[in-house]
Amino acid sequence: MQKIIDFIKQTFNTNEFIPLHEPRFIGNEKKYLNDCIDSTFVSSVGKYVDMFEKEFASYVGSKYAIATVNGTAALHISLILADVKRGDEIITQPLTFIATCNAISYCGAKPIFVDVDLDTLGLSPESLKNFLEKNCEIVDNKCINKTTKKTVKACVPMHAFGHPCKIDEIKEICDIWNIILVEDSAESLGSTYKNKHTGTFGQIGAFSFNGNKIITSGGGGVIVTNDEYLAKRAKHITTTAKVPHTFEYVHDEIAYNYRLPNINAALLVAQMENLDKFLKSKRELTEIYKDFFSKSKVKLVLEPENSKSNYWLQAVLLDNNKQRDEFLEITNKNGVMTRPIWKLMNELEMFKDCQKTDLKNAKYLEERIVNIPSSVR
Known part of the structure; x- marks a missing residue:
């Protein structure tokens, strides 16, 4: 030792x-921060938010990127965009950070846990397929859980520590079962699977820029999608659903104050450069x-x-x-x-009653995996 x-x-x-x-912080972080402060546009409107969204979308290969205040907010909104409603069920993995299940819970939905693969640490296509074939059926083009009679609306795999899961196989299974694929790519900026960036396989992907991520603004997150309607809706409901107007305050639905501040975006623009x-x-x-x-x-x-x-x-x-x-x-x-x-999500008090498959791989990894120093040198 x-x-x-x-x-x-x-x-x-x-x-x-x-x-x-x-x-x-080895680049233009202080320069851009000072510029942002001098502009007085330090909140959710400003040139650095626009710059970052454009640069990020280009980097990962998506048409649109919508910056949010943190990665959990990005995932929460991604699930709303996937039309997740109270009472729906979401398939995910037990070996993940709590934010995955928190975002599901914010929607009033309930997670179902399927096992992970030992080689990827991420959601197992085989476990997903077996669960669906054993427990679900298609009724009126919806995936229905035969045990709970609830709709299985979405699947949220997570790319653990930046290692991509077998996301193309997962997508194929989701498409067969009319389940929306939402990628939790919080940890995988810069990771590709079969030369395609993580977060861009599903209809929607979410990334995080928490202080310990590969690039950071102290917090921050982003939603990526190729769907113009979803992109516009994401921007609308992360900006308190305010109807654009020169001076009036009209909001057309209950929404969220989730937009990334310009001062944080200034940090991210500098971080992206490196x-x-x-x-x-x-x-x-x-x-x-x-x-x-x-x-x-x-x-x-x-x-x-x-x-x-x-x-x-x-x-x-x-x-x-x-x-x-x-x-x-x-x-x-x-x-x-x-x-x-x-700790496995199904072992936490809040999720101990959730439906699950045999989680032997997840348990094996939980008992043996340790993270060691990983900073950029």
Whole structure:
């Protein structure tokens, strides 16, 4: 264990505390922030919001991008755009950050948990297919859960740590069952599957720019889509559903104050300018870790087949739960920040009664995965 600690400190060239993932501000962040402040347009209207949305859409290959105050808001609105209503059911994975299930819950919907694949850490097409064939039927062009009689409206896979799941297979299954695919791409900016950017396979995708993400504005999120109607509606309902007018305040439905402030967008425009540099650094770190752990019993999690991962968070796989806990305790005591993967969503009090498949892969990973320092060097 000490060899691993020493190696990580050597890799990051410090004997000080090493965080899991800290942001890097190495470009025009201060320049653009000062410009934004001088303009006085620091709220949800301003040139940096427009610039960022245009640049982001171009980068991932979508027609439209709508910036939001955070990634959870982006996912929440994405589900509303997918016409998710109270009482609907949403298929997702148990191995994810709480934001996925929170967004589902905000809509008054209920998650159904299917297993993940060991190689991608993401939602398993096989588990999805088996659940639907066993538990669902098509009635009036809707996917109906035969047990609950509820509509299964959408499927939300999440690309864990930036490793793409088998999203094309998931989409094919969703199309057969008339289920809307909404990609939780919060962690996967810069990741591609079969040369197509994550977040663009489904009708709607959502990204996050929280302080620990590969680029950040302290918070922030974005919705991407190729559908002009959905893009316009996303902008409308994230801007309190205010009807455009020179001076009158007319709002035509209950909506949300979810737009990204211009001052945060200024940070993101600067961060986007260095995104390719950050991704290159991430892959270089992967090669360093890969070489070291190839001589160790600890297994480094690598990008799945047909994928190019952003390697947002590096992850290692331990032999068992006991070894994982020892690894976490010793590294953190020695100034190397490490974290376990998330507790399975179906084990949380709020979701313990949700329908689920056999989750053996998710449980296996939960007991063994640890994230190690992953910052851009």
